[in-house]
Amino acid sequence: MKKTSDKKVIVITGANAGIGIETLRGLLDENTKIVMACRDAEKSAPVCASFEKASGCDVDLMQLDLANLKSIEVFADAFNKKYDRLDVLINNAGVFCRKHTLTKDGFETTMGVNYYGTVYLTHLLLPAILDTGKARIVNLSSGAYYGGKLKLNKPSLGARSNFPAYAASKLALMYFSFELAARLKDRGVTVNSVNPGHSVTGIFPSDTWYWRLANKMIAGRAQTNEQAARTSIYAAIADELTGVTGKYLENGAITPVRENIFDAQMQKRLWASTCKTLDIDVDII
Numbered sequence: 001m002k003k004t005s006d007k008k009v010i011v012i013t014g015a016n017a018g019i020g021i022e023t024l025r026g027l028l029d030e031n032t033k034i035v036m037a038c039r040d041a042e043k044s045a046p047v048c049a050s051f052e053k054a055s056g057c058d059v060d061l062m063q064l065d066l067a068n069l070k071s072i073e074v075f076a077d078a079f080n081k082k083y084d085r086l087d088v089l090i091n092n093a094g095v096f097c098r099k100h101t102l103t104k105d106g107f108e109t110t111m112g113v114n115y116y117g118t119v120y121l122t123h124l125l126l127p128a129i130l131d132t133g134k135a136r137i138v139n140l141s142s143g144a145y146y147g148g149k150l151k152l153n154k155p156s157l158g159a160r161s162n163f164p165a166y167a168a169s170k171l172a173l174m175y176f177s178f179e180l181a182a183r184l185k186d187r188g189v190t191v192n193s194v195n196p197g198h199s200v201t202g203i204f205p206s207d208t209w210y211w212r213l214a215n216k217m218i219a220g221r222a223q224t225n226e227q228a229a230r231t232s233i234y235a236a237i238a239d240e241l242t243g244v245t246g247k248y249l250e251n252g253a254i255t256p257v258r259e260n261i262f263d264a265q266m267q268k269r270l271w272a273s274t275c276k277t278l279d280i281d282v283d284i285i
Contacts, residue, residue: 015036027237035059091138140195177246195255
């Protein structure tokens with residue numbers, strides 16, 4: 001039987017570290033029920049317990065591996081059986097892979113987690129989101145979308161590894177956010193993209209001298225993870241964003257995107273291609 005509650009239900013992927021944990025901290029209060037959707041449940045359990053003990057608030061840990069479509073299905077099924085609605089979905093989790101690797105489902109890992117896994121999770125949680133009435137979907141993008149290139153006729157949209165794959169995954173997620181926002185605009189659900197800015201999250205590799213140097217340079221001008229989480233929190237709960245959808249947020253404000261990068265036809269084609277890849281009805285919404 002589903003658990004009903006008058007508390008706001010929030011799902012945060014990758015909530016056990018980095019920006020995710022600070023987003024959780026900023027949203028946790030007595031009127032919320034936060035679900036930590038994390039790949040390593042054993043590693044995340046102490047984090048969950050510490051938040052519950054310190055705050056006395058409800059935190060629920062559920063296992064989710066965005067690199068595995070079956071894991072996403074298991075998570076969504078368990079969530080939909082346990083909860084009767086979802087007020088806020090924050091797609092925070094992401095990876096950066098220096099070397100070319102594949103997920104269990106055959107996607108390049110960066111694209112598989114940051115894009116395909118996130119899209120599939122959102123799709124499977126849509127019934128709970130739509131049942132809520134005024135839900136919000138927050139997708140963490142990056143300024144890296146500036147450098148993204150997508151090739152719809154190539155496996156994993158042409159991505160191979162390293163920064164090109166990361167940038168492509170964030171561009172693809174921006175396209176998805178805009179298309180989903182347009183499709184849900186009359187359903188009471190808002191969809192917005194967030195650029196958290198530079199912070200030391202541990203997402204970048206440190207196994208070569210040049211990446212260790214790059215990480216030091218990033219750390220020298222980076223904000224804290226708490227500061228980086230502020231825009232996600234703003235997108236999730238700010239009253240002034242009620243009904244605001246299809247936007248890109250940066251530094252706690254709506255920010256124009258680089259229009260020359262986006263193509264309306266590419267947005268539609270990517271939606272159709274992604275639905276085919278994930279075996280989703282293209283007109284499901």
